Amino acid sequence: MMSAAPVISIDDVYKTFKRRVHALRGVSMRVHEGEIFGLLGPNGAGKSTLVKIIMTVIRANRLSGTVLGHSVGHKPTLSRVGYLPEHHRFPKHLKAGQVLDYLAGLSGVPRRVRKKRIDEMLELVGMTDWKRHRVGEFSKGMQQRIGIAQALMNDPRLLLLDEPTDGVDPVGRREIRDLLIRLREQGRTIFINSHLLSELEMVCDRVSIMVKGRVAMEGTIEALTSDSQRYEIHVEGKIAGDMAPGATSVESVGVDLTKITMPTAKATDVQPLLDKLRQSGTTIHRVMPVRESLEDLFIRAIETTGEGSGTPGAVTGKGGDA
Amino acid sequence: MIAVMAILVESYRSLKAQKLFKTVLVLSLLVIIGFASFGFNEKGMSLFFGAYTIESEFLNSESEYSKTLYLGIFSAFIVNLWLAWVATILALISTSSIFPTFLSEGAVEMVMSKSVRRTTLFLSKYIGGLLFVILQVSVFCVGAFLVAGWRVGEWNVTIFLAIPLVTIFFSYLFCVNVLFGVLTRSTLVALLFTLLFWFMTFGVRQADDILHIVWFQGEVMAVHYEQELEEDVQNLATYKSTLESMKEGENTESGLDYYSGQIKRTESNMEYLQNEVDERRRLMSQLDPWVTTLNIIRWPLPETSRTIGLLQRWIDQGRDVTMVDIMSGKIFEEDEQVDDEVFRSDQEAQKKLIGREQEISAGAIIGWSLLFEFVILVLAWWVFVRRDY
Numbered sequence: 001m002m003s004a005a006p007v008i009s010i011d012d013v014y015k016t017f018k019r020r021v022h023a024l025r026g027v028s029m030r031v032h033e034g035e036i037f038g039l040l041g042p043n044g045a046g047k048s049t050l051v052k053i054i055m056t057v058i059r060a061n062r063l064s065g066t067v068l069g070h071s072v073g074h075k076p077t078l079s080r081v082g083y084l085p086e087h088h089r090f091p092k093h094l095k096a097g098q099v100l101d102y103l104a105g106l107s108g109v110p111r112r113v114r115k116k117r118i119d120e121m122l123e124l125v126g127m128t129d130w131k132r133h134r135v136g137e138f139s140k141g142m143q144q145r146i147g148i149a150q151a152l153m154n155d156p157r158l159l160l161l162d163e164p165t166d167g168v169d170p171v172g173r174r175e176i177r178d179l180l181i182r183l184r185e186q187g188r189t190i191f192i193n194s195h196l197l198s199e200l201e202m203v204c205d206r207v208s209i210m211v212k213g214r215v216a217m218e219g220t221i222e223a224l225t226s227d228s229q230r231y232e233i234h235v236e237g238k239i240a241g242d243m244a245p246g247a248t249s250v251e252s253v254g255v256d257l258t259k260i261t262m263p264t265a266k267a268t269d270v271q272p273l274l275d276k277l278r279q280s281g282t283t284i285h286r287v288m289p290v291r292e293s294l295e296d297l298f299i300r301a302i303e304t305t306g307e308g309s310g311t312p313g314a315v316t317g318k319g320g321d322a
Numbered sequence: 323m324i325a326v327m328a329i330l331v332e333s334y335r336s337l338k339a340q341k342l343f344k345t346v347l348v349l350s351l352l353v354i355i356g357f358a359s360f361g362f363n364e365k366g367m368s369l370f371f372g373a374y375t376i377e378s379e380f381l382n383s384e385s386e387y388s389k390t391l392y393l394g395i396f397s398a399f400i401v402n403l404w405l406a407w408v409a410t411i412l413a414l415i416s417t418s419s420i421f422p423t424f425l426s427e428g429a430v431e432m433v434m435s436k437s438v439r440r441t442t443l444f445l446s447k448y449i450g451g452l453l454f455v456i457l458q459v460s461v462f463c464v465g466a467f468l469v470a471g472w473r474v475g476e477w478n479v480t481i482f483l484a485i486p487l488v489t490i491f492f493s494y495l496f497c498v499n500v501l502f503g504v505l506t507r508s509t510l511v512a513l514l515f516t517l518l519f520w521f522m523t524f525g526v527r528q529a530d531d532i533l534h535i536v537w538f539q540g541e542v543m544a545v546h547y548e549q550e551l552e553e554d555v556q557n558l559a560t561y562k563s564t565l566e567s568m569k570e571g572e573n574t575e576s577g578l579d580y581y582s583g584q585i586k587r588t589e590s591n592m593e594y595l596q597n598e599v600d601e602r603r604r605l606m607s608q609l610d611p612w613v614t615t616l617n618i619i620r621w622p623l624p625e626t627s628r629t630i631g632l633l634q635r636w637i638d639q640g641r642d643v644t645m646v647d648i649m650s651g652k653i654f655e656e657d658e659q660v661d662d663e664v665f666r667s668d669q670e671a672q673k674k675l676i677g678r679e680q681e682i683s684a685g686a687i688i689g690w691s692l693l694f695e696f697v698i699l700v701l702a703w704w705v706f707v708r709r710d711y
Contacts, residue, residue, distance in 0.1 A: 085431035088429075
């Protein structure tokens with residue numbers, strides 16, 4: 001699936017806003033073709049700033065990199081990029097079909113093509129019946145669907161979605177998830193910025209966790225959580241520690257259950273212990289492989305960098321490196 | 323080009339959705355109906371579609387003056403008062419939100435992230451804002467053209483020059499509106515500063531006109547008194563030589579007394595005239611620094627009133643009798659000398675002021691004002707394209 005040249009390749013992105021707010025402090029990132037890439041981070045980590053820089057809404061203080069093979073800021077390249085901003089607002093006087101027509105026009109999509117794609121995109125996001133209704137009348141979830149539709153109007157190779165499921169009900173979220181998977185299957189690259197970790201975990205091939213304007217972790221979820229992979233064996237009764245050589249912990253859980261934790265991802269590594277337990281007549285209640293969730297990973301990244309939950313990530317002060 | 327069209331279409335849809343746009347159109351229609359209700363018949367001027375007639379031997383359907391008056395009412399009153407004041411204020415209220423809304427959070431990311439350049443976005447949106455006036459004035463001019471043709475048989479296409487003129491006039495104000503809209507992203511602030519700017523230019527222009535009238539009056543009076551003084555100098559010389567010759571001859575006492583009296587009166591009058599001349603010249607020299615100051619203040623400002631005034635100038639072009647002649651009553655009376663010096667000097671001053679206005683070419687008026695607009699737009703554009711959103 002992955003090609004040699006990344007779809008997004010950026011290095012050393014720095015951005016300092018007024019009053020010495022250091023939003024980005026040397027961000028480097030690669031997003032490969034055909035993958036769904038998730039960008040995570042606490043509030044103020046600089047995620048939206050990074051997306052806005054890629055989309056030329058904000059200018060970086062320092063930056064080197066490319067989007068679809070062209071320098072970041074190359075406007076014509078954006079005609080092959082779809083973007084859904086967070087908290088977006090459409091002109092209220094326009095109808096759903098007119099919104100798509102207007103925004104696709106700004107991307108340079110010819111009128112004839114726009115006319116055809118409006119119906120296709122509205123159908124894709126389940127809004128066909130609302131084509132002739134003003135977007136000012138729409139709920140947040142409906143506006144979000146129109147937002148996704150407009151991002152797809154120019155048939156983009158790269159799609160950047162900032163909180164795409166914001167305000168969408170569970171059924172809608174599932175539909176959006178399925179849509180993203182379908183788009184990936186079509187070979188499109190999808191870059192998602194979201195707070196909903198469980199949503200991302202279900203669809204993302206790779207993630208990047210940003211904290212305080214820097215990338216704290218980046219990779220596939222499997223690779224990032226490989227260190228935390230383990231087997232948990234629940235047995236009946238209490239057992240002594242020497243009964244489980246190689247276990248990181250043997251602890252009592254519940255009235256008559258003991259949990260043995262083995263730090264391994266391989267099932268074969270657990271077999272000797274299971275044999276030993278059976279030989280000793282211990283009843284094995286449950287054996288299961290366990291791995292860190294994306295939420296655990298997220299918390300670990302924040303704790304590792306000393307960033308408290310909910311603390312603004314942007315750093316102010318005189319000694320910035322931007 | 324696709325992006326530009328998309329913005330213009332969106333601008334049109336935005337205008338169409340505004341109640342104010344429709345309200346102004348309806349009001350314009352009422353003004354045109356009001357214009358149409360006025361006309362001429364054989365007896366004189368007819369009002370309210372012929373319900374009343376004001377009899378006049380000069381202004382009736384047979385008179386050429388009626389056509390001048392009819393078009394003059396359009397250019398001097400309807401365009402000047404309705405289009406250049408009321409409709410412009412309504413247009414500013416309506417268009418002030420264009421840039422602040424465009425740049426509001428959530429909306430600006432959507433457009434700035436597109437492949438269209440910021441400069442193209444800026445210019446297209448600016449032209450989109452002018453659409454309000456272009457559409458309104460176009461509809462209005464078509465109405466006025468048809469009404470003038472129907473009522474006085476004057477199918478004058480010069481009426482359509484109101485479209486570019488009013489649009490250009492509005493653009494002088496709209497560029498200021500855009501600058502403050504881009505700087506503050508606030509509709510209210512943009513509107514407030516535009517109105518303040520407009521009233522300031524209007525105030526400066528009025529002050530300049532009043533000052534020039536006073537200056538011209540002073541000049542006319544000073545020249546008049548100087549001429550009288552010159553006559554008195556000649557008279558005095560005559561009186562004196564006559565008196566001398568009478569003294570040498572055998573003349574009566576009464577003759578000598580007469581010329582002595584005339585010399586005294588003339589000398590006294592000369593003293594009065596010299597004082598008047600000195601007084602006028604002193605007043606003019608006192609006004610000079612103010613005239614210069616106002617010229618400096620006025621120098622960079624756009625010529626709002628003069629731009630609108632061009633329509634009257636062009637409509638009057640080639641006519642024997644102009645709207646000014648009708649309004650001043652010149653057509654109703656024979657040329658007669660008015661004895662009242664103050665009244666005469668006032669008329670002369672008005673003529674000089676009109677002459678001064680006529681001397682300024684249309685190119686200078688519009689060109690200079692467009693230069694101002696260009697500078698303001700460059701500033702607004704600079705902020706627009708350089709800002710982080």
